[in-house]
Amino acid sequence: MHNDSVAAVRREYEVEEPASDTATMLQLDGVTKRYGPETAVEDIDLTVRDGEFLTLLGPSGCGKTTTLRMIAGLEMPTNGRVSVDDDVVAADGDGVAPEERDVGMVFQEFALFPHLTVAENVGFGIDDWDADEREQRVTDLLELVGLGDFADRSPDNLSGGQRQRVALARSLAPEPDVLLLDEPFANLDVRLRERMREEVRRIIKETDVTAVSVTHDQEEALSISDRVAVMSNGHIEQVGRPETVFEHPKSRFVADFLGQASFLGGRLARNKIETGIGTLSADMLQGLSDEYDGARLDVLVRPDDLRATPCDEEMQTGNGTLVGRQYTGPSFVYGVELDSGEVVHCEHNHATNHELGERVTVDLVADHKLAWYPAE
Amino acid sequence: MHNDSVAAVRREYEVEEPASDTATMLQLDGVTKRYGPETAVEDIDLTVRDGEFLTLLGPSGCGKTTTLRMIAGLEMPTNGRVSVDDDVVAADGDGVAPEERDVGMVFQEFALFPHLTVAENVGFGIDDWDADEREQRVTDLLELVGLGDFADRSPDNLSGGQRQRVALARSLAPEPDVLLLDEPFANLDVRLRERMREEVRRIIKETDVTAVSVTHDQEEALSISDRVAVMSNGHIEQVGRPETVFEHPKSRFVADFLGQASFLGGRLARNKIETGIGTLSADMLQGLSDEYDGARLDVLVRPDDLRATPCDEEMQTGNGTLVGRQYTGPSFVYGVELDSGEVVHCEHNHATNHELGERVTVDLVADHKLAWYPAE
Amino acid sequence: MERGDSGVWRLIDGLREALDSPTGDDSHPVVVAAAVLVAVAVVSPLLWIFLRAADVGLAEAWSILVAPSTIEVFVNSLALVASVTLVSVVLGVPLAVLTVLTDLPFRRFWTIVLSLPLVVPSYLGAFAFVSAFGPHGTLAELLSPLGITIPTIYGFEGATLVLALFVYPYVFLTTRASLVSFDARQLEAAQTLNHGFRSAFRRVVLPQIAPGMTAGALLVAFYALSDFGTPAIMHFDTFTRVIYVQYNNFGRGTASLLSIQLLGVTALVLLLESRLGGDGAGYGGGVAGSDTPVASLGWLTVPALAFCALVATLTLVVPVAIFGMWLLRSGPGYVGGGFAFEWAFAMNSVYVAAIAAVVTGLAALPIAYVSARSGSRVARLLERSTYVGYAVPGIVLALSLVFLGANYLPWLYQTLPLLVFAYVVRFLPQAVGATRSSVLQVDADLLGAARTLGESPSGAFRRVTLPLIAPGLVAGAALVFLTTMKELPATLILHPTGFTTLVTYIWRVQEAGYYGRAALPALVLVVVSALSMILLLRQEGTNA
């Protein structure tokens, strides 16, 4: 039954994928990569359309870098096929060399050329350009990444974030067909990261580059990408538009990975479900079909869907106790242990300040339907 | 007059600093570091108390890594003094060797030992321990960072995030007096990062370690630290508790760096100030003194302080137009160009979905006083 | 013909497959072909040894090989190899550390001075030592009025000391090269983990510079194995000496037989070394950390300086002083044109050594590259095969080239190209070792980056690998240059007629007994080599 129901959930979301008629730029078919006994990536299918910005999102070690490296041609898949622009570039362990794929890459660990200056690094891929044009391009790109004054420095003498920006500028210089970005902003501060993101997005859209980016930052993934592919353990869990993935996560894993997910368990009975924060109407649940009547479900709630209000001192009312508090600047995220035993998170404006141990009532304040999963 | 007023603002905040009576663990006095003509860090004063968790926050290239390296003893300050536990360890270009300072460090670029396995890396600093204890400690730490199965791997065969976790575990092993963390979570996904943060914080508090951490992630800085030091361009701009720094930023730079700050300009007149979103009462402004009557001020508003509501189609009402939209998962951040010409950001739940070009009314919904700065 | 060609290509393809490293970083077939070609070329002269050895009857061969005296010198040789290698490591590694990682005053100066002993032909050094410290030597005569007698310099200990003093620079230079490109951040990491410099060095640096150290130690070991002059002068019987005696008495068959035994020792040492795992996989080096020296010497500065000065005195001052004395003492004697020193000799030396350095560097490149980039057995074999020519006494090699040259390549015989080829065969491992360890230091991701930026493998090699390995390549070529400058046996036998070099000149006057006259050319040798060292270190400076 579980399998069926998951399939049902899937079906529902799949139709949401935009039926795009733009050409396919990049395609992975059943791609697997093993390092000795280790399987880094297993049986991945992925299609990226021309001009699209796709982000691979997933926990550390799930195979993001490996996937990019196989697209770039730096690693040959153990099994499966990679096509770029309808040409098969890798199939079953053999393939076309990186330099013949017209892909650019920003390496997770930068891989700057230590014997060249910053400007020479950036100009490396365009040494066949006319000298003036080239110089102009290098200057522009350095300006873009805020390193105009660093042209003649050695990469050794740069800070971590500066190095990352040089790596970014270097990959952008030759305007490749496909740009692969491996955590290109991991070492940048928010402001710079946002600026870079915008710039990269702009450049990509303007020059019609297809981009596959890797990030561990779900906010970045959601805000910058046309589509997001969530990976876990060498597999792709879900691919879709940011909203789809965030609001209709196909699995608990995806839900949890994209935000601080909490789950409220309960049994569905007569269009109602009893949960740790009270009775919810089945209307609140996304695409629920009749067959689930009587089933135990887990309902996904995110911190912004809930509100905790303190109640009187005698502790006789309320449905939970404050057990955690995290300050994030604009808001506090409170952890509440419900009387049902579940722990949920509620986000509050930074002006509200509750104390740990306080007795609270948690209410659902979501103004959208909630995703749910058959109980495990 | 400007100087005066800034000084006034300063005075106000300084009293907020908790007058702690715990001992000083680490002290920097007028520390400057130059690389040839380049000044990386200039005249920094900083005091870290025993058991405290202090975070250095600042844009790329502002001197964070350099500061840590001087504390560790890997770099000698060009000028100034560094004391650890009341012993001067560096003064005017000379100092005590790193291994004699009892500091541990997580390097921004990991610096793992490539010839040792993961377990050997982690055990490196505790090779004087009893073999069993040591093995236990290594196992525990690897478990802690989620790499229990990777003990015998070579660091070369790890993913970026895995390497970072090894670096973290390695630095924690010997329980140093002072732990220096240079962007220790930059390559980790949110869930892992949060788990690591919590664990590191727990370990630090349990073992009474003093920690100085570097991050470019303001949310991380605010949520994990006892105090935050915001750096810019080799200087420390502000040091204080996370709430203080976030809610009472001493300068526009700090305000802007800690969140998407927007500024509303206006002239203060008779306890009111006219701004692009209407008239605000002076009561809403933090610690405003009489002397500012008639002065032009900029009021700091953050996305969560504002709300944009669409208005009727004829575009005759409202005070601005939607010009940007960013999806971050739980929320949209809208950019609104006010009729006054200023651009402000408003945060909305992800369920609300406005279109670019829509006419909106922006209202202040903040339930706290607002910071402000004399106009520039 | 065509079939043969495709067979060759199949072979190369097969080799290439065997050489492909698991990381998918394949070596271009042309590079592999070049590596194989070079290896075959440098091993080919050895065929002759087997040819000659076959002249000796089986029974006789056996009786020679198991003769007690043969076994004794065999054991002697092994003992000498072991002790010289050990002492060289004990001298070379600390000196390399002092000049790279510490704040030793005048590091540049010491670097040059401490590399120079390599250019003093060790037999000259031995002569100088015997005249200075031998019984009735200068020192003994100075001390005898005081009633002090010095222990004898002859024998095992003396031979070890003298050889080690003049060959430790192999270890010094290769260790230095590894240290210079070592990622200093790791040392920093170790220090923040409460390991003092010493322990950090032992646990972190040492294992990673091991390939460089081992390369140097192997060079020392095989030098000790193949050197004839020094042990002879130091009254210590070694295998090579027996081989020389045979050659000097037309026993080419026996000598070849013994040479084969020497090759056996070579193989044994190489095997032993790979068992010890000295050449472990490479570790991607990163950018160097801060350029400030990592360790401060403190009160050790004075002893460290004294140590450097002592080594420099023993290796440079003593020989130069002794030769100067001989020069003064030799009196009028016979002065004739045949012994007149000409500056052209120095020019010839530099000229041929420079060519040899360049050619050897080029020949080393494919082998070093293939063996560093691939962990396969074949690649290892290719690299190891280069040691064969080095471990064989120069005279053996030279005669084999006489045979091959005169009979099969008469147009090359007694020309510079053949002489240069002899140098390549003799000194290739010096260049391969240094180059290989720098190839190992190149992070594979850098090549990946170049490839994704549109460079072909050869382009990536030219624009990224080559500049990054340049210090290693130059260091290797410099080693070849220095050793070619002083190479005697092959030069003497294979030089173009009328082409006199510093060393053949030194040989001429020595052979005639005019030791004093060696002073000037020996000095010129040292000075010219010093100049080349300065050039080399300048190169290193721009890259570090």
Added chain:
Amino acid sequence: NGLPGGSGGGGESGEGSSAVTMSSFRGSGPLVEGRPSLSGTSISDLPDLSGSLTVYLGGGEGGLYRDLLTLFSDIYPDFDVRPREGGTAQLANTIVEEGDNSPADVFWAVDAGSLGSVAEADMAATLSSSVVEDVPDEFHPTDQWVGTAGRARSVPYNTNALSADQIPDTVMDFPDTPALEGAMGWGPTYGAFQSFVTAMRLIEGESATREWLQGMLDSGVSEYPDEFLTSNAVANGEISAGFANHYYALRVRSARSNAPLDLAFTSGDAGALINVAGAAVVQGTDQQELAENFIHHLLTVEAQEFFATRTFAYPMIPGVPPVGGLPSIDELNPPSLDLQELSNVQPTLDLMRDVGVL
């Protein structure tokens, strides 16, 4: 008295430099004083040397021999001689390895053994009897090479440590002479020494030689890399006496005239062996005639005077005596031995190795 005093050079062609005179060939110094009148074939009696000639020049006197070649070149401007130096045995080996393709025209070696080995490998052409007729038979035992200068085995001794009569007259007695116990030196790797042992083996037999070598070892003989150093060590007092070719002591003396060094000779045995430097025409040369003429020039009275007074060697022609103080060849009483046989060193080496001398 046959030597035309001032005009050794010139020759018939008359185009040579008249600056080359007998005194150009003669050495100087106390040892050379009072040369008697000389006789023999003069350079001027021979046809001109003309053309180019490659000479493999073996051994220690290379530099000195070069001077002689320079003199020839001065006399004959058309004569282009290209000397190629190397160890004597090595050059012999080289010629044998080169075989028919040898670029060498003449092999000029410092010991008979090397010449013998080349001759045995059929790499030496037969010399015309006109060339070698002046040289006594013992110095050209075959017609494939001819001696050009003699080198006698001798016992250099330190005059402060020993007197002449303490040195035995028979080499076989050395191991049992108390005065020499622990005070002797030798250079067993040196070719001339090995020739000496070869001679002993041929004369006294294998087992006597073995005993002798063993006896010397037992008496604590010191080992030196070559005999020049052995002679020097004697002069220094490092050892009292040694085995060495005779000219080394003269060399030491000519450099250090006050050195307490003198020579003793044994008589009629291997210890009195006179080995020779000599020359051969290399088989297959296309310069046979020139090569022979060149060798003939080495046997002229001028060249012989050169060897006698500059290298202190024994001249090969009767008309030129050795330098002052040296006994004549007749007085020396060398053993009668075919020098050609000296090339049979292999058994000697086996023996020496067996005993532990090598």
